[in-house]
Amino acid sequence: MHFSRRSFLSSAATSAALVLVPIPVSALELKPDVAEAIDAILNGREASEAGIELDAPTVAENGAQVPLTIRVNSPMTSDDHIETIHIIATANPEPGIGRFHLTPRVAKAEVFTRIRLAEEQEYLVFAELNDGRILQAAARTAVSIGGCAT
Amino acid sequence: MSTPRIRLPRSASEGEEIEIRTLIDHPMITAVSGPDPRNMLARFEATMNGETVFAYDFENGSAANPSFTFFVRAAAPGQFTFTWTHEDGHAYSAEGSVRVS
Known part of the structure; x- marks a missing residue:
């Protein structure tokens, strides 16, 4: 079997460019501890489902190391920037995954890290602006081997 | 725990x-x-010229060997410094520099 360099590169680029189809957060049924974690972030505010793009695999081989890129549409100026990005799991033993803190020195609101998913689930991302507005998005990743053995 | 790895231009x-990339070996149990x-x-926490520019709070869903x-x-x-602080207060840090003109 023969693969040309060009066809290999283009297939690699196709699989790497996977952007998840957004899931409406309002459509999710949330466990009480997850709802509580979200309420603590929202603090009475209503989040809008706009401006966040999540880039992660639809199927992860290893739930202990799931790559996640979060891109938020923001000019990142001192007047208009993202201050905090929260990641919340809906089916881990505990909902908290982590929290980014950004400043206007950050050139664009794009961050990458790896997260743990105990099983196939939706995870939620909330981005807080400096003016108090809040954005939200959700994505779903299936997991071959769960990632919460430690 | 090994030396943190940093990639800076x-x-x-x-x-x-x-673009800044960081990696530290840690089991995150x-x-x-x-x-x-x-x-x-x-x-x-990442600082540039002494000012915090980027930070992250780890919770249980953060993966081992954080990157x-x-x-x-x-x-x-x-001038950049990168600091990872353990829950016990212990801190590990690395420095880096970018020639800015």
Whole structure:
């Protein structure tokens, strides 16, 4: 079997460019501890489902190391920037995954890290602006081997 | 725990967007379901010229061997410090510099 360099590169680029189809957060049924974690972030505010793009695999081989890129549409100026990005799991033993803190020195609101998913689930991302507005998005990743053995 | 690894460009213009990648070896043991005692980092912080530019609070869903990629606008003189603080207060740090002109 023969693969040309060009066809290999283009297939690699196709699989790497996977952007998840957004899931409406309002459509999710949330466990009480997850709802509580979200309420603590929202603090009475209503989040809008706009401006966040999540880039992660639809199927992860290893739930202990799931790559996640979060891109938020923001000019990142001192007047208009993202201050905090929260990641919340809906089916881990505990909902908290982590929290980014950004400043206007950050050139664009794009961050990458790896997260743990105990099983196939939706995870939620909330981005807080400096003016108090809040954005939200959700994505779903299936997991071959769960990632919460430690 | 081994030396943190940092990737920074060698040089940049003032205000240019630069990509920063960091990685540290750490098991990030939550002790939620395993027999080993809890062993978790609490916070990662990056400073540029002494000013905090980017930070992250670790919670149980953060993966082992934490890795980050983020982007900052380079400012002279381009001195960076990266600090990982354990829940027990112990801190590990690394430095880097970008020649900013």
